[in-house]
Amino acid sequence: MQNPKHVLLEFRRIRDKRQHLYLFVLGVESGPEWQTKLREDLLGLHPPLKDMPGRRVGIDDITSPQDIDGLPILHAILMEILRLWPSVPGGQPRTVPRPCTLGGYHNIPPGPTVQSYASALHRMPDVFPDPFERKPERWLDASQEELALMRKWFWGFGCGGRMCLGPYFAYYCIYSSFTTTVHDHGDMEPSDGYLAGPIGHRLELNFHLVE
Numbered sequence: 001m002q003n004p005k006h007v008l009l010e011f012r013r014i015r016d017k018r019q020h021l022y023l024f025v026l027g028v029e030s031g032p033e034w035q036t037k038l039r040e041d042l043l044g045l046h047p048p049l050k051d052m053p054g055r056r057v058g059i060d061d062i063t064s065p066q067d068i069d070g071l072p073i074l075h076a077i078l079m080e081i082l083r084l085w086p087s088v089p090g091g092q093p094r095t096v097p098r099p100c101t102l103g104g105y106h107n108i109p110p111g112p113t114v115q116s117y118a119s120a121l122h123r124m125p126d127v128f129p130d131p132f133e134r135k136p137e138r139w140l141d142a143s144q145e146e147l148a149l150m151r152k153w154f155w156g157f158g159c160g161g162r163m164c165l166g167p168y169f170a171y172y173c174i175y176s177s178f179t180t181t182v183h184d185h186g187d188m189e190p191s192d193g194y195l196a197g198p199i200g201h202r203l204e205l206n207f208h209l210v211e
Contacts, residue, residue: 034077034136041071076139082156083122084134091115092158118155127153 123131
């Protein structure tokens with residue numbers, strides 16, 4: 001078992017490095033109605049997922065990852081935003097391990113590098129109806145068969161043994177204490193490229209303290 005102090009240190013590092021992305025993902029793009037629902041869910045945890053500036057954080061103050069994983073609204077918002085705007089929309093290369101068929105190409109031999117794009121997979125209308133619309137509810141209202149199909153084609157965190165582990169660390173503490181709006185200068189559209197970001201290379205947020 002890892003040293004608890006080490007786990008806390010790693011959690012803080014991950015939270016600090018990714019905080020700007022989390023704010024953008026959950027607060028700005030999910031809309032005020034979803035912010036309210038999410039905040040209610042986060043504060044309903046035991047202990048609540050709430051940022052308390054100036055207070056030393058101990059192991060007993062960290063919400064169980066299993067409890068966080070069990071929040072359907074958090075899951076739906078995260079999945080939908082990463083479906084529309086994956087943090088790595090560029091190609092994700094893989095080496096073919098054995099003869100296979102991919103995308104209608106048969107008998108591909110072992111060895112070549114192939115790649116797929118999350119931004120393309122996430123916009124297949126037969127898997128994600130209205131693929132260009134932001135609909136967190138699609139992850140809440142879908143049947144088990146529809147969910148299985150969407151999960152199969154979801155590459156927001158990559159795929160396979162090299163997929164990202166970061167999203168599984170206690171998300172978005174600041175959203176238990178604040179709501180946000182974007183200070184938009186007209187340059188907030190995602191840029192094209194391997195890594196996505198605002199075309200203006202800046203993100204300015206207005207924070208509103210929730211009493």
